[in-house]
Amino acid sequence: MHPVDFTHWRLEPRTLQLTGPTFSARVEARPHAWRILVYQRPQDAEKSSWAVASTQRRPLTFDGRTARAPNLPPLELTLAPFAFTFAELSATGLLAHEQATWRTAAAAALDPLKPTQPEPPTDGYPLGGGLELRLAERPARRYFGLGERTGFLDKKGRRYTHWNTDALDHHETTDPLYQAHPFLIGVEDGRAWGVFLDETWPSVFDLAATTPHQSALFTPGPTLDLYLIPGPTVREVVAGFTGLTGTPPLPPLWALGFHQCRWGYPDAGSVRAVADAFATHDIPLSALWLDIDHMDGYRVFTFHPARFPEPERLIGALRERGVRTVVIVDPGVKKEAGYPVYEDGKRLRAFVETPRGDEVVGEVWANPAVWPDFTRPEVRAWWADLHRYYLEKGVAGIWNDMNEPSAFRIEGTPPQQTGKTLPLGARHGKASHAEVHNVYGLAMSQAAHEAQRRAAPTRRPFVLTRAGFAGIQRYAWVWTGDNQSHWSHLEMSIPMLLNLSLSGVAFAGADIGGFSEDATPELVTRWTWLGAFYPLMRNHSSKTSRRQEPYAFGAPWTHPMRQAIRFRYQLLPYTYTLAEEAHRTGAPLMRPLFYEFPEDETAYTLHDAFLYGPALLVAPITRPAQTHRAVYLPPGRWQDWWTGEVLEGPRWIVAEAPLDAIPLYLREGHAVPTTTPEPRETARFDPLVFRAFPTGPSRGEVYEDDGDGPTPGRRSRLEVHDRTARFDGPRAGRTVRVEVLTPEGERAALELAPP
Known part of the structure; x- marks a missing residue:
């Protein structure tokens, strides 16, 4: 590996151009960020982006050392060897790896992602060796963002790989998960800045893990496309990032209510029985979800003719009760002669192909299965049109699952060479799967969003996705995948959703009660109270687990769960107001304490409490048999929502936590x-x-x-x-x-x- 040098510069209209013996670079001033694009091939100078919604550029100046632009902090540049300083961030060097070097150096992070014999071009990686940006570390610095991650709120001290992965049975140290958000927020001494690496390849962020004095950002691709987003507060960094990648659309009101789902509602009768039970127990309900049980032999865009014989009638009956229907849509299309979806896709040549031009064939739920190439606009348009089958039957929302994409098996390829996904050398037009894997879920969600927008222009689209990339908030909500019915997963959902919120994904949730394994009634009760403050409040479980609907455990558990769900609806005006703010500004609904209190050092250390909007502090119970918990109140005065007691912060208190409530505090002035x-x-x-x-x-x-x-x-x-x-x-x-x-x-x- 060797340092990247630039020997000449010239200032063009709205662009600073750097040139060197091997690499070139463009420096641009965007409305919300500095952009630095390093590249070798001339065609990469105008590299496009899946994530960035705004390409507006502003005038800038450069005196050989400092780039300046309106409303942005100065960017100090060293050309040879290339380095820069931005706010409190110092990049000490940019290194170009040789082909063999990076495959050895990054093996620990990338081995699960590439074939056992990585010989180009069949492994999907480019012929170059990749680029590594090294950052000087400071002891007081903390890191947040990175989207959906396990562990505590502060992400410093670990190495993270950006590679969408079907992470069934994940735990506290599992990495990576279902989404890739190569966006990082650094904070030290109350001042914040953001870094977004706009590369879809399986990049790696080493955050003072290998050495405490240095962090590194690595991409195996041929470019390094970096956005530097100023603060000085986390609020301003998040606003800048969503200004760059887009804010979420305003959701329909019903999406902010309570949702019930289970893999294991096998027929229309079982769905009606769930709706009846909610009514019998006087539990509010806004949506019922149909998992893969509703399909005919896992053929997407079908209902089973015997088990769901009259879907319009079922969906209409639920709608008369005020309950919407959401159905699952997986990307794996059954490869079957005579099946219209496959036949139409085959005529369009819509499916991902091998380097030889054959369809990539494997197994997911459908067997055999093929996968649409959503990176192509014409395929997205075709896929969007297929949604009319559901929308014309009254379906109100679409649930995209298995869209990392996940694959159980690929014909002719040993499992260790695919990493539970498509072969990295598979072709998406001119791109390899290794390059576009991370945006597969984003592109699929874009198609689902456009399907609803076109078919029902008087309704707001609702899409939920498991996989995504930076910018996914423009098209879909997110849930955190197949969690488990453990107290640790309840607790871990808080920092996971908070970091997703800081990464632009304002609308997200975790499966209340846990998806797999058997939940206890106490766990579901406490989780339902926590879920009342998730942007997405959905109880979801696997058919292999114990039933965990809010009424499933009977007395005395139904009452406190009913109270939690009713409280969600009581707060609906506040939640809807926060949703509209997120649409306008990108501000998240769930916020870490330091979002509102950037000067409070203690606020940066807490992962098990959060703010719901600016006014409410939520302190969930995260352990069994816990009747009290310690709660930190930031500076100012706070009122216990339930008792009326007024408390002065900053201080720690011990809060009571009966089953029919959650520690909750109203902030002074609100x-x-x-x-x-x-x-x-x-x-x-x-x-x-x-x-x-x-x-x-x-x-x-x-x-x-x-x-x-x-x-x-x-x-x-x-x-x-x-x-x-x-x-x-x-x-x-x-x-x-x-x-x-x-x-x-x-x-x-x-x-x-x-x-």
Whole structure:
């Protein structure tokens, strides 16, 4: 390996061009970031991106040492050997690996991802050796982001591989998982910056793992495409990253309710029985999900003719109850003569191919199976059209699974040479699977999103995906895959979802109760209370596990789970308002404490509590038989939501945690909009009740609209001062109430000033 040098520079319109004996580079000022693109081949100078939604460039200057642009911190550059300084980040060198060198040096991270005999071009990797950027480390620095990861909130001290993987039975140190988000937030002394490596190859981030004095970012591809996003706060870094990769669309209101799913609702009767049980136990429900059981022989875009003989009737009956239907769509297409989906795809030559031009054939649920090449626009359009089969039957949402893509077996290839996915040398047009594997799920989700947008333009799309890449938030929500019914997985879901939130994925959740193994009633109860604050609240389990619907365990467990789900609906005005903020600004719903308190050093160390929006601090129970827990309150005053007690931070307290509640605290200065605890069709909340902090001025907001469709809504604002409240929103025909819970535990209504 050798350092990358540049010997000349020239300033072009909106671009700084660097040239050297082997590599060239472009430096660009984007509205939210500096971009540094290092490349060898001339055709890579205009490299496109799957993740970046905005390609706008701004004017910049360069004096031979410092690049400057409006609204960006200066970028200090050293040309030979190449290095740079950005905010508190110092890149000490860029190294080019030789072909054999990187295959040896990166073996520990990449061995599961490549064939046992990596001889180009059949292994899918380029002929070059890859690029490695080295970063100087500081002891006080912490790292966050990286999307969906196991472990605690701070990611420093480990090495992470970006490679979408069907990670069944993952545990606290499993890496990688189902999603690839090569986006990193560094924080030290309360100041933050972000780094996004926009490379789809299986990159590796070594965060002071090999040596405490140095971190390294490695990609085996022929380019290094880097975005540097300024702070100085984490909030600003997240806003900059979502400004670059896109904010999520506003979801339909029903998506923010409670969802029930199980791999093991084998027929229409069992689905109706679940809906009946929710009604019998008076448990609110917004959506029922159909797993692979609904398909005819695992043929995608089918219903089994005997077990689901009248799907329109079933879906319509659920809809009459206010319950939407979501169905699973896997990418593996059954290779079967006469099956229309396969025959049409074959005519289009839509499936991933071997280097010889044959279809890649293997097994997933369908056997034999072939996989569409979603990297091609015409294939995405064809796939999107296939969704009409479900949408015309009344299906409200699409669930993309197994889209890493996962493969149980590939014909003619030993399993150790595929890593439970397609062969790395398989062809997606001109690209190898090794290059585009990480965006397969993103491209599939794009097709599902476009299918709903085109087929039902008056409804908002809803897509849930297991696999994804940076920018997935533009098309889909995310869940964290096949977790287990263990307390450790309940606890681990918190930092996992928080880092996804910091990586631009505002709408995500984990399977409440755990997907596999047998859950205890106490675990599901505590997890349901935690799940009331997930953006996606879905109970989901495997047919090989114990039933864990909220009513499944009977008394005394049904009541506290019902209370948790009802509380979710009570908070719906607040949740919907946060969802609209996420759509506008990229701000997450679930937030680590340091997101709102960047100067509080203790906030950076906590992974088992979080903020729901700016106003609520949530401290879940993460251990069995636990009736109390330690809760850290950041600076300011906080009110116990349930008792009314006002507490001064920063301090640690011991909170009581009965089964029918969760430790929850209202932040001083805030008022939270609530309503009655039931599903509703529109986001025009009647009655609307703001819960305000009992002392001092408070402010709150609520966003209201039709709850679906393109009609714009309105944010209304509440201000509470001197025991009088003023609400600037429309009030005709609606009830707006403001109340406080006094420190003595008494509820009191505040006078509402006339508009």
